[in-house]
Amino acid sequence: MPQxxxxxxxxxxxxxxxxxxxxxxxxxxxxxxxxxxxxxxDDLEYNLDDRIYHNIYREILYAYERRKADKVSPNQ
Numbered sequence: 431m432p433q434x435x436x437x438x439x440x441x442x443x444x445x446x447x448x449x450x451x452x453x454x455x456x457x458x459x460x461x462x463x464x465x466x467x468x469x470x471x472d473d474l475e476y477n478l479d480d481r482i483y484h485n486i487y488r489e490i491l492y493a494y495e496r497r498k499a500d501k502v503s504p505n506q
Contacts, residue, residue, distance in 0.1 A: 440494060447490055448487045448490060452486065
């Protein structure tokens with residue numbers, strides 16, 4: 431996936447959306463912590479919380495990229 435340049439506002443939007451989604455996911459993980467006891471373990475190099483955050487962040491960036499590509503599409 432090519433690197434896209436975001437404005438400061440877009441960057442803040444990506445971070446805000448990711449944080450809101452992660453708060454909801456963390457609520458669920460807390461409820462089922464017995465199944466994922468180390469989901470936020472800070473001693474791990476890359477825990478489940480980090481992995482989920484990274485994937486959500488990447489998908490939101492991808493959505494911005496697709497939106498930008500759709501706006502400049504010569505077929506429209």
